[in-house]
Amino acid sequence: MSEEPSISPIKLAIIGGGLAGVTLANALAQHDHIVVHVYESAPQFSARGAAVGLAVNAQNALHHVLPHASELLENAGGVPMNSTRVMVGAGAYMNQLARDHTGTKQGLVFHRASLLRELLRSLPEDSLHTNKKLNNISEKDGKVEVRFTDDTSMICDAVVGADGIFSTVRDHVLRDLQDNQNDCKASAAGFWDCRNLVPFERAKATLGEQYFETHRQYVWVNDGAVTAHDVCENGNTVQCVICAVEGDPAQDRSRPLTRELLETTLKSSLDRAHTQGMIELLLDQPSPKAYSEWEHKATPTYASGRVCIVGDAAHATTPWQGSGAGLAIEDAMVLAALLARVRSANEIEAAFQAFSDVRQPRCQKVIDSSRETGTIFCGRHPAAGLDPERLNEALTTRWQHIHGLDHDKHKSEALAKFEAYRVTTWP
Ligand SMILES: Cc1cc2nc3c(=O)[nH]c(=O)nc-3n(C[C@H](O)[C@H](O)[C@H](O)COP(=O)(O)OP(=O)(O)OC[C@H]3O[C@@H](n4cnc5c(N)ncnc54)[C@H](O)[C@@H]3O)c2cc1C
Structure with missing residues (x-):
């Protein structure tokens, strides 16, 4: 044996x-x-x-x-x-739904x-x-x-x-x-991003009630940049994110996030109230920063x-x-x-x-x-x-x-x- x-x-x-x-x-x-x-x-x-x-x-x-x-x-x-809703945020098809992904x-x-x-x-x-x-x-x-x-x-x-x-x-x-x-x-991978966690009610009031009827992720595709938000913490918090292509990656991975940088980055969709709301929410944090993605x-x-x-x-x-x-x-x-x-x-x-x-x-x-x-x-x-x-x-x-x-x-x-x-x- x-x-x-x-x-x-x-x-x-x-x-x-x-x-x-x-x-x-x-x-x-x-x-x-x-x-x-x-x-x-x-x-x-x-x-x-x-x-x-x-x-x-x-x-x-x-x-x-x-x-x-x-x-x-x-x-x-x-x-x-x-679900994840992908919307077109700029150009000829602005505000059109590109994709609504719901999985089992x-x-x-x-x-x-x-x-x-x-x-x-x-x-x-x-x-x-x-x-x-x-x-x-x-x-x-x-x-x-x-x-x-x-x-x-x-x-x-x-x-x-x-x-x-x-x-x-x-x-x-x-x-x-x-x-x-x-x-x-x-x-560097060729992108930078910034994010902020904001209270659910604040996000809803700033970005529009229609985006928070149910817990889903929204992604807005712009020209050279994207804005997105999703709900976390038992529905109490919303993560707001702005990412963009990075032409000439800086050697340091982070830099101060300014209104000027955000407005330049999102210039293709600045006339949308949602974009303006995202900029406000991203800047509303102590020492906001933009990070290169590596x-x-x-x-x-x-x-x-x-x-x-x-x-x-x-x-x-x-x-x-x-x-x-x-x-x-x-x-x-x-x-x-x-x-x-x-x-x-x-x-x-x-x-x-x-x-x-x-x-x-x-x-x-x-x-x-x-x-x-x-x-x-x-x-x-x-x-x-x-x-x-x-x-x-x-x-x-x-x-x-x-x-x-x-x-x-x-x-x-x-x-x-x-x-x-x-x-x-x-x-
Ligand atoms: C903006 C962003 C969004 C993301 N979103 C998602 C997502 O939605 N879903 C997903 O799956 N992933 C996501 N990721 C990726 C995910 O966050 C990471 O892959 C994951 O957190 C990596 O965990 P880690 O423990 O490997 O590394 P880390 O979280 O970096 O942890 C490493 C730890 O090691 C410690 N450490 C470092 N050096 C030493 C040392 N010499 N001695 C002892 N300790 C040391 C650090 O202090 C740290 O605590 C995202 C990443 C980023 C940047």
């Missing part, structure tokens, strides 16, 4: 406590043989930014990793996106901080460490040492970098790919030895297809499925390689399609312009490859690769 192989505990450090790191920590906490600690550089765990939408692929991935996913999503105050599987819109709060709630306090900024990583004798800027360090079996777009862990993973280093750095144009691998990267550290994307956080949740699903199979630290490398193999092509495809979606929403796509019919055509199938993920198949592909690597490469 063959005996079940024994399983050794695995000590794993997650660097970065944003949505990617904390979702992964939740997913790994379901497996007794994995001991997880999360190291966050900030003095507290906090989600910067405004709202975040979780589409059906992201929600399903969360259900795959967390038994209490439904409760968590509800407690985080998710508002169902009943609705996306949910959250205030980021609420989603992070609920994800943190179920993690043991002693596994969460703040004021721990990673300085460097070294791998030796099958162990990984992480050193922090406060001169402390710890040794573990594996490290997962969830430290965002300018990830230190990413630099470590890609350190040997010197020739490609520049391509691998985050760079992304990873190329990432040859997400893994090196006992270190790998997830979330924006691996695949930062523009927000046009609302998918960055969703991809991070999918990462957690796949990585947790793989690490659940790992019987000892020697097999981690095989798991990380399998993770990279299945996740890299999917995530890069989303980065590339998201950038192109930006040109459609900004009214600058050659096949669509500001024509409602052509806009509808251009947008109709754009989300299929994202929302249509077969989660079980995706996990099975990763597990098959892991088994192959485990047998052939790592003893």
Whole structure:
């Protein structure tokens, strides 16, 4: 009779406590043989930014990793996106409806901080460490040492970098790919954006009651820019967004948001009251800022030895297809499925390689399609312009490859690769 192989505990450090790191920590906490600690550089765990939408692929991935996913999503105050209405905001077809997308599987819109709060709630306090900024990583004798800027360090079996777009862990993973280093750095995607969260009643009074009869997302396609709003926080808050093409990307990622910049950007639709309302709402915040959108144009691998990267550290994307956080949740699903199979630290490398193999092509495809979606929403796509019919055509199938993920198949592909690597490469 063959005996079940024994399983050794695995000590794993997650660097970065944003949505990617904390979702992964939740997913790994379901497996007794994995001991997880999360190291966050900030003095507290906090989600910067405004709202975040979780589409059906992201929600399903969360259900795959967390038994209490439904409760968590509800407690985080998710508002169902009943539909997304794309309107033409400028040109000959101004005010015409281009597309009214209603799906049977609705996306949910959250205030980021609420989603992070609920994800943190179920993690043991002693596994969460703040004021721990990673300085460097070294791998030796099958162990990984992480050193922090406060001169402390710890040794573990594996490290997962969830430290965002300018990830230190990413630099470590890609350190040997010197020739490609520049391509691998985050760079400007050709758009900038600004956003503000405003009380629901204020948005309704400023933009027009007709846009708030039901909770839906509105997107107005202008010439070179887009305005959009959606409802979050149990219907109490509206996220207002203005994005535009960026001709000559500035080296600094943010700059003050001025009325002059907004009026120049939206000159093709300034005579619409809705546009004027959006400008008022965007400027009505302390020190309003415009941010360049940056992304990873190329990432040859997400893994090196006992270190790998997830979330924006691996695949930062523009927000046009609302998918960055969703991809991070999918990462957690796949990585947790793989690490659940790992019987000892020697097999981690095989798991990380399998993770990279299945996740890299999917995530890069989303980065590339998201950038192109930006040109459609900004009214600058050659096949669509500001024509409602052509806009509808251009947008109709754009989300299929994202929302249509077969989660079980995706996990099975990763597990098959892991088994192959485990047998052939790592003893
Ligand atoms: C404007 C905008 C709108 C978006 N809208 C959507 C949307 O609707 N739907 C969607 O799915 N996605 C959306 N995204 C993408 C989504 O927000 C990100 O993909 C997601 O939040 C990434 O999470 P993360 O944890 O990987 O990175 P981050 O949120 O950047 O977290 C990284 C964490 O690591 C910490 N850290 C950094 N360096 C170190 C270090 N050296 N040591 C320790 N800790 C460190 C940081 O302090 C931070 O807490 C949007 C993005 C933007 C910019």
